[in-house]
Amino acid sequence: MTEDRPRTAMILAAGLGTRLKPLTDSMPKALVPYRGTPMIQRLMLRLREAGFTRAVINVHHFADMLEDFVRSHDGFGLDVAFSDERDLLRDTGGGIRHAVMSGLLGEGPVLVHNVDIIASGIDLQALYPQGSTDTDAGNHDAATLLVSSRTSSRYLLTDSTGLLRGWTYPGKGLFKGTTPEAAEALQPHAFSGIHVLTPAALELLQSWPEVFSIIDFYLEISPSHPVRCIQAPARAVITDIGKPGQLR
Secondary structure, eight states: TTTTSSOOOEEEEOOOOGGGTGGGSSOOOGSSTTTEHHHHHHHHHHHHTTTOEEEEEEEOOTTHHHHHHHHHHHGGGGGEEEEOOTTOOOHHHHHHHHHHTTTTSTOOEEEEEEEEEESOOOGGGGOOOOOTTBBBTTTTTTTEEEEEEEOOOSSEEEOOEEEEEEEEGGGGEEESOOOOHHTTTTTEEEEEEEEOHHHHHHHHHTSSSSSSOHHHHHHHHHHSSSEEEEEOOOOEEEEETHHHHHHO
C-alpha cells in the first residue's frame, strides 16, 4: 500500500431508510441485518480487511442506537469518528461536506461508501491510484467513481475515456450536465455508491451549501476538475441491500 492511497473511509449511514420500512421504524438502516449481520458491521469488517484504518460514520436516524452498537464492538478494529447530523439530514454531498467542515476527514484522500452497498471482487484500495493520473488537460482527477453495467433507474454518462459528462433518469426523461442530443454519444453507467475524493475535491466541497447531492457536485466541477468513472471488473458483484427485494 502506498502512502497516497486512502486510509480513511466515510460511511454514509444517516439516511431514513424509507425503502426498508417497517424495519427502519425501530432502528437505523445501518443496523438492519443482511444474512444475519447488520449492514454497518459487514461493511466495517470489509473496510478493515481492505487496509483501511479509520472510519467516519454520519448519523441521523436513531443516531444513538447506531453509535452505541459500533462502540460496543470497539469499532470493529477501526478508529471511528461520528459525523453528527441529528440537527439536519444533509443528503450525500452535504453529509460529506459536514464531515469536512467538522475536521473529521483530514486532507484526504477519502473513500466514501454507502452503508447499504455490498461490493465483492473489488480492490477498494486500488480505486484511488487508478483515477489520479493526468488527463490531456494536465489536470489530476478530483474524484473517482466506481460504476458498473448493471441495470439502474438512473445513470452516469461518460465520454469514451471514462470522464463524467452528465446524468440521466430515462424513465422520467431527465438529464443533468448534458442535453438529450449530446447524451446519445455518451456511455451510461450505474453508480455503485462507492467513490474516492482527492484533497482537491474535499477543498471544493467547502464552498457548497449545507444540503446537496454529491452527484450534483460532481457534475458541477467535472468541466474544470475531472471526475473519472471506473468500471467494476467483470468478476465484481455489487448489491444494493437497501432494497427490500435484495435484502430478502
